[in-house]
Amino acid sequence: MTSLWLDGAPATTYPTPEPGLRFDVVVVGGGLTGVTTALLLARGGASVALLEARTLGAVATGNTTAKLSLLQGTHVSTIAKKHSTETLRDYVAANREAQQWLLGFCADEGIDxxxxxxxxxxxxxxxxxxxxxxxxxxxxxxxxxxxxxxxxxxxxxxxxxxxxxxxxFDPVSVLRGLAAAAERHNAVIFENTRVTEVIGDEVRTEHGVIRAGTVVLATGTPILDRGGFFARxxxxxxxxxxxxxxxxxxxxxxxxxxxxxxxxxxxxxxxxxxxxxxxxxxxxxxxxxxxxxxxxxxxxxxxxxxxxxxxxxxxxxxxxxIDGLPYVGPLVPGRDHILVATGYSKWGMTNGVAAALALSERIFGRQKDWAPTLEAWRTRELAGLGTALKANGGVGLAMVGGWARAELHGDGDAPAEGGGRVGRDGVRPVATCTVDGETTAVSAVCPHLYGIVQWNDAEKSWDCPLHGSRFAPDGRVLEGPATRPLSPAPRHS
Structure with a gap:
């Protein structure tokens, strides 16, 4: 399945990094939030690197319907049920400023x-x-x-x-315009560079370590579990x-x-x-x-x-x-070394830019008037406690059900073309699929928090029902909080 926007778009050719580089800020994630953040920081004089695990726009931004709207289905009334009118107006103000910023950028760059x-x-x-x-x-x-x-x-x-x-608009055209502008301001962009961990000032990737004073996680959902955003x-x-x-x-x-x-x-x-x-x-x-x-x-x-x-x-x-508002701010309360942006409720064209505006201001020691409303750690999140309990109850049921189903299905014939199934090899759950004539078996256990993956027959992927990690038929990470692939299934002689 290839989006209208990505189909026919020229391939990007950004390099992978050499180990040992150092930057003021490393932005992780090459979608709208990450690229806009990199541009704003570079404009402000920071040395910036952007690291994308796949290619720019490969995940949410290249697959959106790209509506830049302040009318967002029923989302405004959803927020109104859980928050004060002041908070609601701050949310709209953030989205309005983001909308105007992006429209201004497109006008300046001649993007349709x-x-x-x-x-x-x-x-x-x-x-x-x-x-x-x-x-x-x-x-x-x-x-x-x-x-x-x-x-x-x-x-x-x-x-x-x-x-x-x-x-x-066409989100890929907009994203590439933003990336080109970031490069003109000396931001450095790397593709095919998956971040696996951040420890101190070390950003660890499959190509080695890069050092950063500040790290921004603009990865859809945070790829680091500190802060427990996967449960929120x-x-x-x-x-x-x-x-x-x-x-x-x-x-x-x-x-x-x-x-x-x-x-x-x-x-x-x-x-x-x-x-x-x-x-x-x-x-x-x-x-x-x-x-x-x-x-x-x-x-x-x-x-x-x-x-x-x-x-x-x-x-x-x-x-x-859980409470309808994005999370924009520190991964862990009180520590600004690692910042996150997530939870856009399907309205990332405005919220992603709002997050970039808020985070860049924060890194430069300033604050948008509306930014506290989007703060990653907020006491009023108790308004979403019922939603959180319901969501995590669903996670628990998915965990138990996945392991139980794996126990019920033993090894068998290879799935038909385009099919996948979860069975077991002894006590080990195994995910087997057949795509383009090739049958592949990998561990069915998600390396994030050990859920049992399910076959997605529309997209030919293994999807985790716990927190949304997704994997290619051969186990490669596609998206979600997981940073490691599904391991190969053991071979029997």
């Missing part, structure tokens, strides 16, 4: 951006109450939203919130498809308030406009079949846009914090 209204709509009658709650929360937050009774869409809707003059986040995976359609494509950004989620936008390409449809999100590693999620989106699209032809399908991973 489409301005369009954003809509949160009810796809069912019972969803109208959620939309009304979003309208009220957005107004409390100072957003100039309006109620709309009807939308020009080919399926029934039951009211919507509208916010004009929002934005969308819930990993979600969702899907996006691009279609050529014979009829008109709506020129707005639409997101349903009810389930199953449906997200719509258009995308200009040299060959004409495409319709982008997204949705069907779920917790990582806890679905029997993910392929059915994609098939359902295809069927739904062809029902309402007859003759639609699928051109691309892809997916992305997002992390939801």
């Amino acid at each position: 951006v489409q301005r369009a209204p954003a809509f949160t709509y009810a796809g069912k009658r019972e969803g109208a109450a959620q939309v009304e709650a979003e309208l009220a929360a957005c107004r409390s937050a100072g957003l100039d939203v309006a109620w709309v009774d009807e939308l020009d869409l080919p399926f029934p809707t039951y009211g919507a919130v509208r916010l004009d003059d929002q934005a969308q 986040l819930e990993p979600h995976r969702s899907y996006a498809l691009a279609f050529e359609t014979p009829g008109p494509i709506p020129h707005g950004m639409y997101l349903s308030a009810d389930q199953p989620t449906r997200s719509l936008r258009y995308a200009p390409t040299p060959q004409g406009e495409l319709l982008l449809v997204g949705g069907n999100g779920h917790i990582v590693g806890r679905e029997k079949t993910t392929r059915s999620k994609v098939a359902d989106l295809v069927d739904w699209t062809r029902k309402y846009w007859p003759g639609a032809t699928l051109t691309h399908s892809w997916s992305a991973q997002d992390y939801s914090p």
Whole structure:
């Protein structure tokens, strides 16, 4: 599955580092948060290196639907239920400043951006109450939203919130523009460089040690377990498809308030406009079949846009914090040597830039007015305690269930093409799959916190149901908190 944005984009060719280098700041993660942070720090005169485990934009940023919007589905009302109006307004202020910063950058660099209204709509009658709650929360937050009774869409809707003059773009073009600007300010970018540990000023990678005064983890979810952020986040995976359609494509950004989620936008390409449809999100590693999620989106699209032809399908991973607000600040309370940015609840285009603005200011000894609201360690997080207990209860069930299922399935024939299964070799759970005619067996035990991985039949990957680590068929790390691969299964003579 390759996203519209990454398909056909020229490959990046950043080097790997020589050991022994030293920088003021090392930024880990080559997505929107990491590259923007590197640019801001380099502009301010810091010596900066950015380390990306794969290639720039390979994970969330290259697989987003790239809506730069202050209307965020029902997220504003979700925050309003758990926090004060002041906190809500700070969150919106952070996102507004981030939106304006990125729009200004794109204008300065000549990067194409489409301005369009954003809509949160009810796809069912019972969803109208959620939309009304979003309208009220957005107004409390100072957003100039309006109620709309009807939308020009080919399926029934039951009211919507509208916010004009929002934005969308090609995220890979934006990311590469940011990277080029960072390099012009003497930031150094390295790809194919996985960070495995940070001890003191040593940033340990598979290519050796780099030293840094400050380390920023902009890795989706922190790759260091100190701070226990994995227990404060819930990993979600969702899907996006691009279609050529014979009829008109709506020129707005639409997101349903009810389930199953449906997200719509258009995308200009040299060959004409495409319709982008997204949705069907779920917790990582806890679905029997993910392929059915994609098939359902295809069927739904062809029902309402007859003759639609699928051109691309892809997916992305997002992390939801327990109280609805991102975590931006120190990995461990009171120690600013290692800083993190995570928990964007699927709204990383604004929150990722807001995190970069907050972290760069913090490193330079300054503070944004709204930054305390996004602080990584906040006493008001008790508002999300119930969510945390529920999420970690699910983790516990996934742990027990995974080990139990592995015990029930012994060794057998190789899975069919595109299939994977978890069995056991003696007492060891083994994950076996067949992809492109090659059958591979690896340990089924996630090296992060020992969950049993599940086969993702849509993306041909092994996904951990505990905290969202994902692995290629041969065990290589794709994303998540894990920094080590699934080990090879023992061979028997």
